[in-house]
Amino acid sequence: MNKLTLSAVAAGAGVTALGAFLAFGPCGPCEAPAEQSMTPVLYATTAAEDIFKVDPVHSSIVFRVKHNNVSYYWGRFNRMEGTFLIDPTTPSNSRIEVKVPTESVDTANEGRDRHLRSPDFFSAAEFPELAFKSKSFSSKGDNIYDVQGELTLHGQTKPVTVRVEDTGRGQGRRGEVAGFEATLTIKRSEFGMTHMLGGIGDDVRIIVSLQGGR
Amino acid sequence: MDPAVLRQLAIGALPPALGGLVVFGALLAADRPRSPTLGASLGKAPARPLGLLHCIAATGIFVSSFAVAFGGVRQPPQTAFDQLPYVALAALGVGIASMMTRWGHWLGAAAGAAVGLVALFLFKPALHEATFAETAPLVVLTCILVFGGVAGASQSCRACRAWIAALLLLIPAAGASAMLTLGHYSLKLGQGAGVLAAMLLGIALAATLWRKRSLGVGVGVIVAVLLGMVVVQGHLFAPTPRSLLYAVLTALGFILPCLVDFAPKAPRLGVFPSAGIRLLLAVLPVATGVAIAAATRTSEAS
Incomplete structure (x- = not known):
């Protein structure tokens, strides 16, 4: 040669x-990436038994996005797991940690769901989880809190502020139960989901209504 | 069709088609005409410097069109799809190497398969954690299909005039684009393959003006490696029960036309009969895949 x-x-x-x-x-x-533990790092004043574990059967995560800039369509995630505690007396003890398998997205249309799971949107095989972890709570009165936290979506983690309403506590069949509803609006483009921004809106409103037991 | 989808398709298709038409029009015009008869003289690739320019032009058109269609080249890549422009640079290296060595045909195919194998693990780092039994079939199949695709694509560039070679590369690229869109439900991956198809359409149009020119062998290598990686992403990230079938049919679109070269009467075939048989052999598997994808598609997406 x-x-x-x-x-x-x-x-x-x-x-x-x-x-x-x-x-x-x-x-x-x-x-x-190393698998993150679902057990939150406990604050000094909070014991593990104080934390509520999300009951996926009685919880919902829905979202809405605008189509063709004229109307909203809604979708949901059918599976979730996590823990939370909302402490009205000491908000600094409060925390929320939720993980959602992106593969569980459901918009009542099989073709659209497969498209949403594809690399065009969630790329569920590549980024199997959507996650939120709170960092701090600030009380706004009347059971309302502004929660600073980190949202991980499409492989990117960004700080977000979530409006959380403590919707109550009570006694369930298997012990104490509690719930909250959280609302936030994100721009999907900020998480790298830029496909079809012309026809499918950039702003996505997410509503999370969780019930947990302990 | 949704206007946003149409706009996205136009953004994805026009720049590579125009790039292929203009750049390869100029490069082919600068080349010498080949012998009008088939055989050894026509089988030669263009002189090395021009062939290298073909490779660089094809890679440049793909990367710049990718940037236009998908909003830039991310540094560092966020998703596996973002890695395609970097894979294109590796494919360029393989394409150039395949034109500069004596055993370029097999070396190019082997190196293309090696790039495909490396890209497979870069696309999906979780494969590092998987067991041998889980990854081995995927690794073996990726190597075989990319090896076969590259060997077939480069042979088409060697044996055929530029306009035929461009059409022979265009058919699997366009077919894969349709299969990814219809079968895998991913417009993005479909558009990734569509960028290649649009560029090849531009090259084919340019080559009809200079019909006796040849296409650099490395262009076939680059197209086959890149298309293989888009198809692999379809299997990894938008899997369907028919993912592997689509991949095999796409690879056959590159490989089957080369069967003509093994036919005893091949050297005596005229340009057009030979081209017709090759094109038919390329269309058959690809059209089968597209038909299966269209027939098995469920309801409307997005």
Whole structure:
């Protein structure tokens, strides 16, 4: 082989070796993110038994988005898990942590649901979870709180503020139950979901109504 | 059709089609005409410097059109789809290497398969955690299909005039675009393949003006690697029960036309009969895949 051939082979081998190193080597971004524990880090004044575990059977997460800039259509997520505690006496003890499998999106249209799960929108196989974790609560009176937290969607984590209403506490068949309703509006483009922004709105309103037991 | 979808398709299709038409029009015009008879003389790729320019032009048109269609090239990539422009650069390296070595045909196919394998694990890092039994079939199938696709695509560029070669590459690209849109429910992936198809349509149109020119072999390599990676993403991120069938039919769209070269009477076939048979062999598997995708599509999406 002449020098040119040798150099081309060497360059090709180099490119392949570099690619192989990037794919298989011990680089940080290549590694799958470690599974986060569902157990929140407890504050000093809160015991584990104080936390309510989300009851997915009696909880709902719905969202709405504008279509063709004329009307809203609604969808929901059929599965969720998480924990929460809303402490009206000491709001700093409060916390919410919710994870939602994006694969569970449901808009009552099989074709649209598959499209929503595709890389065009949620890319559910690539980013299987949508998650929210609260950082701080501030009381607005009348059982209303502004909750600062982090929303992870489409592989991106952004700070958001959620309006939360403490909807009550009571006694269920298996112990104490509590609930809340949270509302927030996000711009999907800020999370990298930019597909079809002309026909499908950028603003997505999410309403989360959870019941938990302990 | 939804006006937003039409606008998105226009943004995705026009720049690569115009780029292919104008840039390859100029590059083909600068080349020397080949012998009008089929055989060894026509089978030669354009001279190396021009062939290399073909590779660079194809990669440049794809990356710039991708940026126009999908709002830029993300640094660093956020999703697997965002990695396609970077895969294009790796495919460019393979395309160039395949034109500069004596065993370029097989080296290009092997290197293309290697790029496909690396990209597979970059697209879905969770595969690192999967067991051997879970990943092995996917790895083996990816290597076989990309190897076959690249070998077929580069052979089409070697054996055919530019306009035929461009059409032979266009058919699997357009078919994959339709299968990804209809079968995988992903307009985005469909448009990714559609960018390649639009560029090849532009090249085919340009090549009809200079019918005796050849297309750089590396262009076939680049197109096959990129299309393979879009199809792989369809299987990984928008899976359907027929994902692998679509992938196999797309690869066959590249491979089957090369069967003509193994026919004993192939050298005596005229340009048009040979082209007709090749195009038919490319259309058959791809049209089958598109028909299955259309027939099994459920209700309207989005």
